[in-house]
Amino acid sequence: xxxxxxxxxxxxxxxxxxxxxxxxxxxxxxxxxxxxxxxxxxxxxxxxxxxxxxxxxxxxxxxxxxxxxxxxxxxxxxxxxxxxxxxxxxxxxxxxxxxxxxxxxxxxxxxxxxxxxxxxxxxxxxxxxxxxxxxxxxxxxxxxxxxxxxxxxxxxxxxxxxxxxxxxxxxxxxxxxxxxxxxxxxxxxxxxxxxxxxxxxxxxxxxxxxxxxxxxxxxxxxxxxxxxxxxxxxxxxxxxxxxxxxxxxxxxxxxxxxxxxxxxxxxxxxxxxxxxxxxxxxxxxxxxxxxxxxxxxxxxxx
Amino acid sequence: xxxxxxxxxxxxxxxxxxxxxxxxxxxxxxxxxxxxxxxxxxxxxxxxxxxxxxxxxxxxxxxxxxxxxxxxxxxxxxxxxxxxxxxxxxxxxxxxx
Numbered sequence: 001x002x003x004x005x006x007x008x009x010x011x012x013x014x015x016x017x018x019x020x021x022x023x024x025x026x027x028x029x030x031x032x033x034x035x036x037x038x039x040x041x042x043x044x045x046x047x048x049x050x051x052x053x054x055x056x057x058x059x060x061x062x063x064x065x066x067x068x069x070x071x072x073x074x075x076x077x078x079x080x081x082x083x084x085x086x087x088x089x090x091x092x093x094x095x096x097x098x099x100x101x102x103x104x105x106x107x108x109x110x111x112x113x114x115x116x117x118x119x120x121x122x123x124x125x126x127x128x129x130x131x132x133x134x135x136x137x138x139x140x141x142x143x144x145x146x147x148x149x150x151x152x153x154x155x156x157x158x159x160x161x162x163x164x165x166x167x168x169x170x171x172x173x174x175x176x177x178x179x180x181x182x183x184x185x186x187x188x189x190x191x192x193x194x195x196x197x198x199x200x201x202x203x204x205x206x207x208x209x210x211x212x213x214x215x216x217x218x219x220x221x222x223x224x225x226x227x228x229x230x231x232x233x234x235x236x237x238x239x240x241x242x243x244x245x246x247x248x249x250x251x252x253x254x255x256x257x258x259x260x261x262x263x264x265x266x267x268x269x270x271x272x273x274x275x276x277x278x279x280x281x282x283x284x285x286x287x288x289x290x291x292x293x294x295x296x297x298x299x300x301x302x
Numbered sequence: 303x304x305x306x307x308x309x310x311x312x313x314x315x316x317x318x319x320x321x322x323x324x325x326x327x328x329x330x331x332x333x334x335x336x337x338x339x340x341x342x343x344x345x346x347x348x349x350x351x352x353x354x355x356x357x358x359x360x361x362x363x364x365x366x367x368x369x370x371x372x373x374x375x376x377x378x379x380x381x382x383x384x385x386x387x388x389x390x391x392x393x394x395x396x397x398x399x
Contacts (some may be wrong), residue, residue: 030363035355036373039384042374133317134350189317192307192347209396212389216396 001109003071006053014067018058023052048106055111062115069114133191138184140198144172146205149262150237159183159196166198171213171265174202208237213272215261219280221245226280236260236274241277251280309350311336311343318357328356331367333374 007014010024030036037043056062078193107115109297140159152170156163164183172178177199184194202210209216219234229247233240243255254277261272286294315322325343328334334353337344345353352374359365359373 026364033358033363035358035363036377038377038380133314134354137351174392190313191317192309192350196353204395211393211396237366 001113004049004108004110006050006056008055009049010057011265012057016057021054021057025050025058029054044260049108052107052111054117055107073164080130110300112263132188135185135187135191135194137194138196140196141201142198143201143203144168145203146208146210149173149200149202157198160185162235164196168200169266170263171267172202173201173212173265175264176198176200207235210262213262213264213270215272215274216277217274218277221249221278221280221283223247223280226278234276237262245278249280250279253278307347308337308344309347311345314345314350314353318354320357320361324360325353327367328353328370331371333371338355 005018010016010021010028012020012024016024029047032047032050034040034044034047037047056066058076109159138159138200140157142155142157149168149172150170152167154167156165158164164180166180168178177197180196180198182193183196187193207217215237217234219232221232224230225232225245226249227247229249230245231242232245233242235241241257241260243257254275257274257276259271260274264272283290311322311325315325322343323337325334325345329336329343333356335346335349337346356370356374359370360367365373
């Protein structure tokens with residue numbers, strides 16, 4: 001595993017004073033705190049790194065160990081054993097912020113290899129220590145096919161070892177998040193449970209493109225039906241439809257099928273539209289007789 | 303009559319180790335709804351996530367009430383923009399294919 005340069009994480013030199021470390025940490029924590037960067041995984045990762053760096057550098061004992069053995073962290077075990085035999089106090093540095101979904105136990109492998117049995121994460125040490133009340137919110141992602149999203153349906157998912165049956169309304173969109181109240185982590189000290197947030201990822205369909213509540217597809221049409229008119233059966237997301245083709249239908253022309261698009265989310269009975277683009281196909285491998293007829297047609301059309 | 307769960311403000315303050323006057327200040331700013339039952343203040347449980355965030359902003363990040371007000375407004379706007387971005391990204395994806 002890679003060495004982590006905690007000084008670099010906080011933008012400090014190795015000779016930074018405790019006051020400088022505190023100031024740098026507070027400034028960066030304000031910038032990357034989950035409460036001011038909601039749904040930002042990059043900010044959350046940075047916030048965790050900042051907290052970890054502060055956990056080490058603001059604790060005199062940890063900082064000493066890190067400065068001595070940082071790059072040679074493999075020797076940390078030997079140092080640890082020696083320290084234990086001498087007796088140790090779990091001195092903790094200043095304040096570390098909690099907040100959002102960071103629970104302070106998400107330390108890197110590097111940190112754990114060096115301070116594993118000695119983590120002593122202080123939470124809001126030196127500041128406010130929350131006894132815990134409302135349970136944490138949980139986040140989950142669920143992937144659906146486009147066809148799944150067409151109808152309101154139920155699905156069972158497992159979150160934190162518990163099975164939850166949820167109803168997914170028809171018309172759910174890609175990236176949309178729904179809240180299932182009370183299905184987050186349990187509350188403490190009489191507090192309510194947190195909530196469960198599920199973000200949906202809707203797969204692309206090979207045949208249909210979705211734009212909002214409207215669907216778009218291309219259907220092949222043979223040249224003769226395009227020229228002479230007729231009927232053509234095409235697939236929709238929930239069955240087949242027979243369309244009347246007008247004579248002299250041009251390649252690329254569109255037909256709008258009202259109400260054959262996607263159901264509108266939480267608006268029962270309302271649907272978007274389906275737009276079908278005709279792709280007129282030229283016949284291939286003409287027989288000599290067919291070719292002759294086409295040549296005659298060409299002469300007549302000149 | 304509403305059956306919405308409510309949490310006593312004094313119980314909340316105790317568990318979060320904060321001053322109950324902070325909760326009243328938030329109410330005065332219009333940032334928090336409070337229900338008074340026999341002179342005792344209660345908070346609708348649905349507001350707890352926002353309240354906990356405001357507690358963290360104030361007590362952990364040293365942000366004052368006007369700052370919390372501004373941040374709350376900006377976060378709301380941020381949420382609207384993220385939703386609009388989600389919609390636009392979906393549309394763009396459909397055009398690009």
